[in-house]
Amino acid sequence: MTTDPKSMSCEQFQAQLSDLVGSGADVDNHSHIRECDICRQLYQELKIIAEAARQMFPDEQPEDNLWERIESAIKKEDGIARAD
Amino acid sequence: MPRSRFQKQATEASAPESVEEKDSKVQLREPATQVTPTPPPLSADAEILARAQAGDHHAFADLYSLHKRRIYSLCLRMVGNVAEAEDLTQEAFLQLHRKIATFRGDSAFSTWLHRLSINVVLMHLRKKGLPLMSLDEAMEPSYDDGPGRSFGAPDLSLTGSIDRLALERAVAALPAGYRLIFVLHDVEGFEHNEIASMLDCSVGNSKSQLHKARLKLRDALRLSLRKGDRR
Numbered sequence: 359m360t361t362d363p364k365s366m367s368c369e370q371f372q373a374q375l376s377d378l379v380g381s382g383a384d385v386d387n388h389s390h391i392r393e394c395d396i397c398r399q400l401y402q403e404l405k406i407i408a409e410a411a412r413q414m415f416p417d418e419q420p421e422d423n424l425w426e427r428i429e430s431a432i433k434k435e436d437g438i439a440r441a442d
Numbered sequence: 443m444p445r446s447r448f449q450k451q452a453t454e455a456s457a458p459e460s461v462e463e464k465d466s467k468v469q470l471r472e473p474a475t476q477v478t479p480t481p482p483p484l485s486a487d488a489e490i491l492a493r494a495q496a497g498d499h500h501a502f503a504d505l506y507s508l509h510k511r512r513i514y515s516l517c518l519r520m521v522g523n524v525a526e527a528e529d530l531t532q533e534a535f536l537q538l539h540r541k542i543a544t545f546r547g548d549s550a551f552s553t554w555l556h557r558l559s560i561n562v563v564l565m566h567l568r569k570k571g572l573p574l575m576s577l578d579e580a581m582e583p584s585y586d587d588g589p590g591r592s593f594g595a596p597d598l599s600l601t602g603s604i605d606r607l608a609l610e611r612a613v614a615a616l617p618a619g620y621r622l623i624f625v626l627h628d629v630e631g632f633e634h635n636e637i638a639s640m641l642d643c644s645v646g647n648s649k650s651q652l653h654k655a656r657l658k659l660r661d662a663l664r665l666s667l668r669k670g671d672r673r
């Protein structure tokens with residue numbers, strides 16, 4: 359059963375929101391969003407979080423000794439392979 | 443690399459090569475005089491890769507230097523713990539060392555390594571017994587979960603700016619399944635169908651988990667802003 363977007367409750371709209379965003383629908387122009395301040399703000403905030411996540415995670419540097427650990431593990435594996 | 447739903451509009455803005463540019467390249471091209479085409483010279487990165495594939499240890503060390511930040515950061519975002527992220531980075535590069543000769547160049551090397559590393563993390567989470575996709579979480583939202591929580595007048599606006607550290611802390615504090623979906627979709631840019639395939643769950647489940655992850659982040663960021671206001 360589909361619900362008329364205009365007569366949707368916030369609960370009904372928010373239950374559909376993950377599908378709407380995931381499907382690439384034009385959520386900004388959804389009739390419920392245009393009528394409802396609460397859901398519009400919710401959607402805007404979720405959008406800001408998604409955009410912030412993309413921009414705000416700089417690559418981090420691992421500890422300097424990590425290569426030594428990897429190198430030692432590689433040598434160990436190579437040694438085992440040669441022994442076999 | 444796939445881009446997330448919110449990213450697509452930005453990437454579509456890049457202009458295609460103009461006709462004039464194409465024409466000028468055609469005019470500048472040397473006439474073909476050789477019967478046997480000469481393979482193009484390898485770029486520095488491709489040369490390092492080729493040497494590493496041939497077993498050159500120093501070249502493998504160079505590959506590590508080139509990719510360590512990206513792989514470590516991916517692991518760190520996915521597990522939210524420095525010690526685990528280092529162990530997983532080590533495992534990813536060990537796997538790379540074992541498999542590098544099998545790389546055939548069907549995709550970019552960085553994409554291939556990225557996928558390999560994601561698989562290492564997923565295997566690790568499975569071994570730890572963490573449910574990658576909790577059906578309980580997906581199907582039976584708890585009292586503080588899901589859309590219902592956001593009813594009522596919004597008391598704090600997130601508009602404008604989000605503190606990077608607060609967001610990082612909030613992502614690290616997410617339940618493992620939510621964090622995984624959020625990082626794969628919103629940070630790494632995978633589509634729901636790719637995530638569903640990686641995690642062996644339905645597309646609907648992936649969408650639902652992502653939505654709940656964002657709702658949890660929103661609550662955490664609001665709380666963080668509220669605490670900041672009190673100071």
